[in-house]
Amino acid sequence: MRERVYLNDGWKFSGMYEDRMRFPDFDESGMEEVRLPHTCKELPFHYFDEELYQMVSGYRRKIFAPKNWQGKNVFLIFEGVAHESEVFVNGKKVCEHHCGYTGFSINIGDVLNYGAENFLTVKADSRENLNFPPFGFVIDYMTYDGIYRDVYVEVREQEYLEDIFVKPQAEIGQRIYTPLESEITVHMTEDGGLLRQWMRRKGETEYQLLGEGEVKHKKEILRFSNFQAELWDVEHPVLYEIRTELLRNGKILDAQVVTTGFRKAEFRRDGFYLNGRKLKIRGLNRHQSYPYVGYAMPASIQKMDADILKKELGVNAVRTSHYPQSHYFLNRCDELGLLVFTEIPGWQHIGDERWKEQAVANVRDMILQYRNHTSIILWGVRINESKDDDVFYERTNAAAHELDPTRPTGGVRACKRSSLLEDVYTYNDFIHDGKQPGCEKKSGVTSDMEKPYLISEYNGHMYPTKAYDCENKRTEHALRHANVLNAVAGQSDIAGCFGWCMADYNTHKDFGSGDRICYHGVLDMFRNPKTAAAVYASQQEERPVLEISSSMDIGEHPASNWENLYIFTNADSVRMYKNERFIHEYQREESHWHNLQHGPILMDDFIGNAFETEEHMPKGQADSLKKLLNAAAHYGVAHIPKRLYPAILKLFLGYRMNMAQVTDFYTRYVGDWGGASTRYRFEAIKNNKVVKTVIKEPMKQVRLQVQADHQQLKEEYSYDVAAVRIQAVDEHGNILNFYNEPICFEIEGEGVLIGPSVIALQGGMGGTYVKTKGLPGKILLKIKSAQTEPICVEFMVEIKENTKECSAETESV
Ligand code: GAL
Numbered sequence: 001m002r003e004r005v006y007l008n009d010g011w012k013f014s015g016m017y018e019d020r021m022r023f024p025d026f027d028e029s030g031m032e033e034v035r036l037p038h039t040c041k042e043l044p045f046h047y048f049d050e051e052l053y054q055m056v057s058g059y060r061r062k063i064f065a066p067k068n069w070q071g072k073n074v075f076l077i078f079e080g081v082a083h084e085s086e087v088f089v090n091g092k093k094v095c096e097h098h099c100g101y102t103g104f105s106i107n108i109g110d111v112l113n114y115g116a117e118n119f120l121t122v123k124a125d126s127r128e129n130l131n132f133p134p135f136g137f138v139i140d141y142m143t144y145d146g147i148y149r150d151v152y153v154e155v156r157e158q159e160y161l162e163d164i165f166v167k168p169q170a171e172i173g174q175r176i177y178t179p180l181e182s183e184i185t186v187h188m189t190e191d192g193g194l195l196r197q198w199m200r201r202k203g204e205t206e207y208q209l210l211g212e213g214e215v216k217h218k219k220e221i222l223r224f225s226n227f228q229a230e231l232w233d234v235e236h237p238v239l240y241e242i243r244t245e246l247l248r249n250g251k252i253l254d255a256q257v258v259t260t261g262f263r264k265a266e267f268r269r270d271g272f273y274l275n276g277r278k279l280k281i282r283g284l285n286r287h288q289s290y291p292y293v294g295y296a297m298p299a300s301i302q303k304m305d306a307d308i309l310k311k312e313l314g315v316n317a318v319r320t321s322h323y324p325q326s327h328y329f330l331n332r333c334d335e336l337g338l339l340v341f342t343e344i345p346g347w348q349h350i351g352d353e354r355w356k357e358q359a360v361a362n363v364r365d366m367i368l369q370y371r372n373h374t375s376i377i378l379w380g381v382r383i384n385e386s387k388d389d390d391v392f393y394e395r396t397n398a399a400a401h402e403l404d405p406t407r408p409t410g411g412v413r414a415c416k417r418s419s420l421l422e423d424v425y426t427y428n429d430f431i432h433d434g435k436q437p438g439c440e441k442k443s444g445v446t447s448d449m450e451k452p453y454l455i456s457e458y459n460g461h462m463y464p465t466k467a468y469d470c471e472n473k474r475t476e477h478a479l480r481h482a483n484v485l486n487a488v489a490g491q492s493d494i495a496g497c498f499g500w501c502m503a504d505y506n507t508h509k510d511f512g513s514g515d516r517i518c519y520h521g522v523l524d525m526f527r528n529p530k531t532a533a534a535v536y537a538s539q540q541e542e543r544p545v546l547e548i549s550s551s552m553d554i555g556e557h558p559a560s561n562w563e564n565l566y567i568f569t570n571a572d573s574v575r576m577y578k579n580e581r582f583i584h585e586y587q588r589e590e591s592h593w594h595n596l597q598h599g600p601i602l603m604d605d606f607i608g609n610a611f612e613t614e615e616h617m618p619k620g621q622a623d624s625l626k627k628l629l630n631a632a633a634h635y636g637v638a639h640i641p642k643r644l645y646p647a648i649l650k651l652f653l654g655y656r657m658n659m660a661q662v663t664d665f666y667t668r669y670v671g672d673w674g675g676a677s678t679r680y681r682f683e684a685i686k687n688n689k690v691v692k693t694v695i696k697e698p699m700k701q702v703r704l705q706v707q708a709d710h711q712q713l714k715e716e717y718s719y720d721v722a723a724v725r726i727q728a729v730d731e732h733g734n735i736l737n738f739y740n741e742p743i744c745f746e747i748e749g750e751g752v753l754i755g756p757s758v759i760a761l762q763g764g765m766g767g768t769y770v771k772t773k774g775l776p777g778k779i780l781l782k783i784k785s786a787q788t789e790p791i792c793v794e795f796m797v798e799i800k801e802n803t804k805e806c807s808a809e810t811e812s813v
Helices: 297-313 327-336 353-370 392-404 471-489 531-537 621-634 642-654 659-671 808-812
Strands: 003-006 011-016 031-035 056-065 072-076 085-089 092-097 104-107 116-125 151-156 160-167 181-188 193-201 208-215 219-224 240-248 251-260 265-268 271-274 279-287 317-322 339-344 375-382 424-428 452-459 496-499 544-550 568-569 573-578 583-589 679-684 689-696 702-708 710-713 719-727 744-748 751-754 758-760 765-772 775-787 788-801
Touching: 056 544, 092 104, 092 181, 160 240, 160 251, 181 193, 181 240, 193 219, 219 765, 251 317, 251 327, 251 758, 265 375, 271 659, 279 339, 279 452, 297 719, 327 339, 327 353, 339 353, 353 375, 353 392, 471 496, 471 531, 471 568, 496 744, 531 544, 531 568, 544 573, 544 621, 544 689, 621 659, 621 758, 659 765, 702 775, 719 788, 744 765, 758 765, 765 775
Parallel strands: 279 317, 279 496, 317 339, 339 375, 424 452, 452 496, 710 788
Antiparallel strands: 003 151, 011 031, 011 056, 056 116, 072 104, 072 151, 085 092, 085 116, 160 181, 181 219, 193 208, 193 240, 240 251, 265 271, 544 568, 573 583, 573 679, 679 689, 702 719, 719 765, 744 758, 744 775, 751 765, 775 788
């Protein structure tokens, strides 16, 4: 039976900017002790040179190979090393790998000394002059460095299961029916093996036997039609565990469990269908990077992003732009029912033949390594936004179809009517600039109307927006996202769209705002929400959403005109009160984004029926004055629309009002100057119940609102990290978007901080990361600022034992 031993601890590391280290025998003195996931260089939040992380680095580690491994197959597996790696065991080079985003494994059984220590050396080159994807030209994201994913050894018997692909594509007939088909590759030294398969719903204890099949070839197909599964869906992502055993003469030689779900995912000419139901894909693009450590984050932080996408942003899909991402992230997408479009590494540039050869190898590796993730519905087999190259892309498509006949291919392009060798035309539609329509029509883009069409990016660089930008800008950013979602929802033959992008990210000098950040996210780098996040969040029905685009401070707006204030909600209606006086109940149907279930709602009434009830005006006068003042609030006094001129005349001539009176009403009812503070209260109503309340009034006190993604930290295969999001809020929990003040962190106990101990909030938001040290116990994180009460967050660290690494001492016991 197989045994897995994680090798994430106990590494020594040294990084250099030139190729001066002589591998494998470089000087070990001065090496640093590190754990994986590891980054070669901790980086500032922004304003740094990307050359900082580009280096040749050496990693060293001892592995004790117990005697009982002898004669077996000992695979050494790297899940991700950025970017070119060479691996040496006891001084002998055992492999090299030329992709920072796919895993690789090597059987080191023949080079190990058993019952003894062995020396493992890894050379990792993160310089960007390498001749394979994504390198060769500019790239709009940082590519980082280091052994940034897990490393482990898997010891298998002489005969073992090499690979299992449990096909996720279900067939739906009269009833839900899934003939279970698996493609199993075995490594046998003799004839006469048997394969047996079992299944259970994830979470159940008992397996049910599916059946058996003889091993006649290296690759066998097992097909069982006695299998009935509940379907995996975005709402009910039911997963199963399929256990495959390899036997000879009744003895189990190897066993492996594949966790998978069954669904019928289809791109048709008129859209995407999941289990026979048409589903509009509403997704975001995700980069796998974080402040300070780039790619080097463990399982929990990878999972957190999937949770944020599904539960906070309410999207049903993610594109792993522009490379295969962590299995921890994908596992969580499987569990949550988050659809995934995943693609090979690359950005616009296509290199020479050697480079292309590697890109084809990347397609193969991506599919072989990721095809058991049920959530993946589309393979991206073109270099993102590259030009047509039929000879090259025929190869990538063929590789994908050969290795996974169950899923279609796509390939992201920036050009219209390009050569379509893929199954789905996937296009970055950046037409929307605030004025142009939200999206192009399918017929204006694709080269084949018979094939499905999907929008893989929109917005992003068209309107970079910082969390501390002025309110109007943040609102416009949000509306542009709503505009595209609305336009796509109105096109029945577009399968859906992926916005650019989930979170801000560090980037190269050629992109971004000069500080090495692309402010393209609907979240900031710490995953705090910008206004645009509310557009996505309000499209889901799971939890009530009510966000107001404004702090309701008129002075934040040019010439003190309210202009466009919006309500983002998934409620049926929103009641607005001003100083506890009811003003207006905004109905969902009032949204101008008619194709969205829950479009933004324009707030265009600040007066309600106050002129009748409080000022005792006749109805005609009250109506005219209200129209005039609401229009003045929206457009500004100098820009009252002509259609209101008759009402104005009626006020001045019919009701004998003068300018001073009108101004006085404006000041009291719209400008809210003087007197007591104005308090706005908004209530979201769903099924006649108040489901959420938002109160906006001039702040009196700043408070820090701190949210740790988890506080029970667990060391299992490596260290754990908790992401701590910090927001400066007022008494009612509203983010104070211009509170860009310093925050200090103090940490005690069994944890350390990732990043600096003093940060400045940006847009009233920020964060930090708490990392475990390998010991059980408590961690206390104190968060202070000059103006707020200190906050203390407590974490507990638990050490979970997994297969222990052997040493000479433990072996002899
Ligand atoms: C696209 C590109 C993305 C990102 C985006 C910004 O062209 O594919 O990686 O750069 O633009 O909007």
